[in-house]
Amino acid sequence: xxxxxVRRRRCDSxxxxxxxxxxxxxxxxxxxxxxxxxxxxxxxxxxxxWIGVPTKVFNVGQYRRDAVKTYKNFEFFKPDNxxxxxxxxxxxxxxxxxxxxxxxxxxxxxxxxxATNTTRERRAIINSFAKEKGYKVFFVESICDDPEIITENIxxxxxxxxxxxxxxxxxxxQDFIQxxxxxxxxxxxxxxxxxxxxxxxxxFDVGSRYLVNRVQDHIQSRIVYYLMNIHVTPRSIYLSxxxxxxxxxxxxxxxxxxxxxxxxxxxxxxxxxxxxQKIKDLKVWTSHMRRTIQTxxxxxxxxxxxxxxxxxxxxxxEELTYEEIQENFPDEFAxxxxxxxxxxxxxxxxxxxxxxRLEPVxxxxxxxxxxxxxxxxxxxxxxxxxxxxxxxxxxxxxxxxLHTVLKLTPVAYGCKVESFFLNIEAVNTHREKPKNVNxxxxxxxxxxxxxxxx
Amino acid sequence: xxxxxxxPRELTQNPLKKIxxxxxxxxxxxxxxxxxxxxxxxxxxxxxxxxxxxxxxxxxxxxxxxxxWIGVPTREFNVGQYRREFMKIYxxxxxxxxxxxxxxxxxxxxxxxxxxxxxxxxxxxxxxxxxxxATNTTRERRGTIIQFAEQNGFKVFFVESVCEDPEVIQENIVQVKLxxxxxxxxxxxxxxxxxxxxxxxYENSYETLDxxxxxxxxxxxxIDVGQRYLVNRVLDHIQSRIVYYLMNIHITPRSIYLCxxxxxxxxxxxxxxGDSGLTTRGKEFAKKLSQFIxxQNIQDLKVWTSQMKRTIQTxxxxxxxxxxxxxxxxxxxxxxEELMYEEIQENYPLEFAxxxxxxxxxxxxxxxxxxxxxxRLEPVxxxxxxxxxxxxxxxxxxxxxxxxxxxxxxxxxxxYLxxxLHAVLKLTPVAYGCKVESISLNVEAVNTHREKPEVGTxxxxxxxxxxxxxxxxxxxKVTLQKTRNKIQ
Numbered sequence: 001x002x003x004x005x006v007r008r009r010r011c012d013s014x015x016x017x018x019x020x021x022x023x024x025x026x027x028x029x030x031x032x033x034x035x036x037x038x039x040x041x042x043x044x045x046x047x048x049x050w051i052g053v054p055t056k057v058f059n060v061g062q063y064r065r066d067a068v069k070t071y072k073n074f075e076f077f078k079p080d081n082x083x084x085x086x087x088x089x090x091x092x093x094x095x096x097x098x099x100x101x102x103x104x105x106x107x108x109x110x111x112x113x114x115a116t117n118t119t120r121e122r123r124a125i126i127n128s129f130a131k132e133k134g135y136k137v138f139f140v141e142s143i144c145d146d147p148e149i150i151t152e153n154i155x156x157x158x159x160x161x162x163x164x165x166x167x168x169x170x171x172x173x174q175d176f177i178q179x180x181x182x183x184x185x186x187x188x189x190x191x192x193x194x195x196x197x198x199x200x201x202x203x204f205d206v207g208s209r210y211l212v213n214r215v216q217d218h219i220q221s222r223i224v225y226y227l228m229n230i231h232v233t234p235r236s237i238y239l240s241x242x243x244x245x246x247x248x249x250x251x252x253x254x255x256x257x258x259x260x261x262x263x264x265x266x267x268x269x270x271x272x273x274x275x276x277q278k279i280k281d282l283k284v285w286t287s288h289m290r291r292t293i294q295t296x297x298x299x300x301x302x303x304x305x306x307x308x309x310x311x312x313x314x315x316x317x318e319e320l321t322y323e324e325i326q327e328n329f330p331d332e333f334a335x336x337x338x339x340x341x342x343x344x345x346x347x348x349x350x351x352x353x354x355x356x357r358l359e360p361v362x363x364x365x366x367x368x369x370x371x372x373x374x375x376x377x378x379x380x381x382x383x384x385x386x387x388x389x390x391x392x393x394x395x396x397x398x399x400x401x402l403h404t405v406l407k408l409t410p411v412a413y414g415c416k417v418e419s420f421f422l423n424i425e426a427v428n429t430h431r432e433k434p435k436n437v438n439x440x441x442x443x444x445x446x447x448x449x450x451x452x453x454x
Numbered sequence: 455x456x457x458x459x460x461x462p463r464e465l466t467q468n469p470l471k472k473i474x475x476x477x478x479x480x481x482x483x484x485x486x487x488x489x490x491x492x493x494x495x496x497x498x499x500x501x502x503x504x505x506x507x508x509x510x511x512x513x514x515x516x517x518x519x520x521x522x523w524i525g526v527p528t529r530e531f532n533v534g535q536y537r538r539e540f541m542k543i544y545x546x547x548x549x550x551x552x553x554x555x556x557x558x559x560x561x562x563x564x565x566x567x568x569x570x571x572x573x574x575x576x577x578x579x580x581x582x583x584x585x586x587x588a589t590n591t592t593r594e595r596r597g598t599i600i601q602f603a604e605q606n607g608f609k610v611f612f613v614e615s616v617c618e619d620p621e622v623i624q625e626n627i628v629q630v631k632l633x634x635x636x637x638x639x640x641x642x643x644x645x646x647x648x649x650x651x652x653x654x655x656y657e658n659s660y661e662t663l664d665x666x667x668x669x670x671x672x673x674x675x676x677i678d679v680g681q682r683y684l685v686n687r688v689l690d691h692i693q694s695r696i697v698y699y700l701m702n703i704h705i706t707p708r709s710i711y712l713c714x715x716x717x718x719x720x721x722x723x724x725x726x727x728g729d730s731g732l733t734t735r736g737k738e739f740a741k742k743l744s745q746f747i748x749x750q751n752i753q754d755l756k757v758w759t760s761q762m763k764r765t766i767q768t769x770x771x772x773x774x775x776x777x778x779x780x781x782x783x784x785x786x787x788x789x790x791e792e793l794m795y796e797e798i799q800e801n802y803p804l805e806f807a808x809x810x811x812x813x814x815x816x817x818x819x820x821x822x823x824x825x826x827x828x829x830r831l832e833p834v835x836x837x838x839x840x841x842x843x844x845x846x847x848x849x850x851x852x853x854x855x856x857x858x859x860x861x862x863x864x865x866x867x868x869x870y871l872x873x874x875l876h877a878v879l880k881l882t883p884v885a886y887g888c889k890v891e892s893i894s895l896n897v898e899a900v901n902t903h904r905e906k907p908e909v910g911t912x913x914x915x916x917x918x919x920x921x922x923x924x925x926x927x928x929x930x931k932v933t934l935q936k937t938r939n940k941i942q
Binding site for chain 1: 463465467472473474476665669681682683684685686687688691694697698701702729780781791820826829837840
């Protein structure tokens with residue numbers, strides 16, 4: 001069994017990215033300060049990791065902060081400041097070295113090199129480095145001259161930066177603007193003629209226009225698609241499970257049961273809550289399962305059903321309680337506890353499968369603005385993991401209790417989470433990882449963390 | 455959101471698609487929500503732009519095929535076709551001269567006629583996307599189209615193809631123009647010469663989409679057959695999907711090989727689904743497949759399988775690296791998994807009948823429908839478009855879906871396409887379509903194909919059926935249309 005499992009994992013293309021993956025890819029950001037490079041870097045990295053492509057950001061500014069402990073002012077960035085230039089070049093080199101180590105020693109597949117990279121010279125150095133090592137290079141340039149957007153960027157992310165932590169806001173704004181000026185004189189955008197052999201995407205004005213050149217492979221194509229779907233318009237995403245269901249009460253997993261009386265009450269409470277939020281143009285999505293649709297019905301608004309939002313398929317374990325699973329499939333139960341993310345129910349799915357099934361949902365969530373997603377425990381864990389950048393190990397244990405709405409609002413480089421328990425009691429369906437995950441454990445040890453039920 | 459006390463509507467599960475829908479008086483209520491996701495609110499008009507022989511019709515047809523396959527009713531309107539019907543005989547390039555008043559008048563009329571048909575398709579026939587395939591090389595012509603769209607509440611998305619590579623243009627002409635009805639009576643040289651002159655007629659008045667003056671328009675400019683793309687103002691989901699698709703297709707010659715796994719243990723027992731291994735004959739097929747592939751001398755062949763034992767066993771015999779895709783798994787027959795058709799008839803006679811009524815949309819209880827399968831296979835199609843030579847070892851229902859995409863089969867035809875065991879289909883894109891070669895590897899196998907039975911030969915019409923028969927399932931198109939008319 002073990003050998004089979006290993007072999008399956010080796011050949012396993014979780015169907016999102018061809019596994020007999022070619023060379024690692026270096027994504028190189030290009031652009032003046034405050035053009036969203038770090039925002040894009042972090043978001044892209046989060047997305048790629050979520051779909052199963054090991055990715056890491058290398059932010060040269062971070063290296064600089066580590067090297068130069070205290071930031072004085074914009075003078076550091078003046079083009080004639082030779083000492084600083086030397087330090088900055090050294091930081092870039094150090095970062096590139098770490099990129100190489102990430103690929104060769106840590107099995108990374110994509111590295112996002114986050115720096116201004118505004119000169120042809122600097123970009124040529126990176127290109128040579130990559131060619132020499134056999135890495136593919138994909139440039140992402142962000143071009144924006146809208147002063148409002150730039151000011152907003154500075155407010156959102158620069159004031160909170162370690163560089164400006166003890167500064168007064170006016171001062172910080174002035175200094176940052178001077179910093180941008182330092183780069184402007186030597187800024188050469190990627191040239192459509194001279195650089196026509198490079199692979200790149202140019203993002204204009206936060207996505208109103210894109211120029212895409214020479215997409216080489218699958219991962220670059222996915223990256224382009226993702227970048228073309230994200231936006232920065234303020235909005236909130238509400239995640240909730242269906243109301244408590246009949247099978248929930250019995251402690252059974254899966255199935256397609258109706259809401260319990262408390263579940264119906266929750267649906268009503270959800271409707272009031274949503275009304276109270278006064279959300280503009282809210283889209284409501286459910287799965288194809290009765291319990292989410294029943295919940296949405298009470299809202300009294302149009303909703304869309306997505307089969308992709310259906311709960312994880314527990315295969316032969318559908319509609320069983322944990323006690324029954326332990327009794328009938330003790331080995332399966334133990335293996336699941338050993339690696340809950342990758343474990344696939346016989347004739348069913350794994351969390352890993354779920355993530356791939358949910359990818360189009362995430363893509364559409366990125367495109368949309370205000371959305372309420374009424375889904376299921378495992379599904380909600382996957383979606384939450386995407387927004388909160390949780391690893392495959394954490395994901396299956398995220399807490400997504402019944403009758404609780406999570407409101408996610410993008411802010412700065414991340415996501416603000418507000419949790420609203422709507423005061424309708426429900427059973428607990430969360431099962432922590434037990435201490436003993438060995439196949440030869442006693443039933444009590446396996447069921448130690450199983451939640452109570454009727 | 456208006457203040458409504460929670461009075462949830464009753465839900466019934468549509469017996470065919472197993473979709474939960476609100477009902478009124480025991481009948482399903484019309485509701486848009488049973489579609490996967492609202493692709494479009496208003497219909498979309500895609501407008502091609504470009505000189506002759508830039509691939510506009512190729513793109514139009516391919517895009518139309520893709521959109522229809524994923525369930526978005528789409529139709530292309532080729533103005534050249536209207537012109538041919540009107541003019542009956544094509545004399546020479548002189549028709550296209552910019553100073554040919556008579557010619558211009560006719561061409562304008564044809565464009566209007568086509569737009570009229572577009573309007574009818576999108577407003578009365580349930581179409582969601584129309585592809586207006588013509589040169590549309592002047593700002594004036596595009597302005598007219600934009601006005602037309604605005605009057606009718608259609609969104610407009612331009613697809614411009616720009617190419618100056620003489621080799622590519624020459625190849626285009628050879629591939630698709632020589633065979634055109636316009637040139638049936640010319641020899642090759644004459645035809646090429648005339649066509650080059652035809653292109654010249656457009657060149658002087660050609661105004662490409664301009665980055666500055668057209669910045670409010672939504673468009674994609676495809677430069678040099680996909681080396682570069684310029685994308686402006688993508689407005690919605692469907693435009694985003696169109697852009698993604700256009701950015702993934704290519705025209706490098708290649709072949710796609712489709713076949714099923716070798717005959718399996720459950721196949722010979724007459725059972726559907728499951729995850730069984732190959733029979734002796736199945737293994738024989740795998741060996742023959744390996745030999746066949748070697749003789750084909752395919753450059754850089756990629757091999758894909760599902761995650762089911764029978765396809766993997768088949769691939770193993772090839773002794774080359776292969777990739778397993780879970781989404782290539784056979785259709786999930788839910789409660790009917792591993793049953794024989796006789797057993798399904800005995801235990802689920804109603805289900806069996808429903809399936810024969812609409813095999814494409816029918817979803818097995820706790821299982822899938824062909825419609826679900828298409829949705830799940832979309833990333834495979836996208837990756838097949840990106841790739842070059844690929845061998846896909848899959849399953850009957852899966853292969854039918856993939857084949858339907860390549861051969862532009864409708865939802866009605868798809869579930870009955872013949873995909874027998876132990877035969878390989880070699881698909882090679884040519885001109886506007888796909889050449890299909892069927893190669894049987896001469897290893898006996900059971901037949902797993904079930905034709906659509908004659909109407910009225912089956913079913914236990916017990917009382918339970920009456921409800922379902924009285925409330926015919928309304929197709930989403932009709933429902934949506936009625937809603938749309940009300941809003942306008």
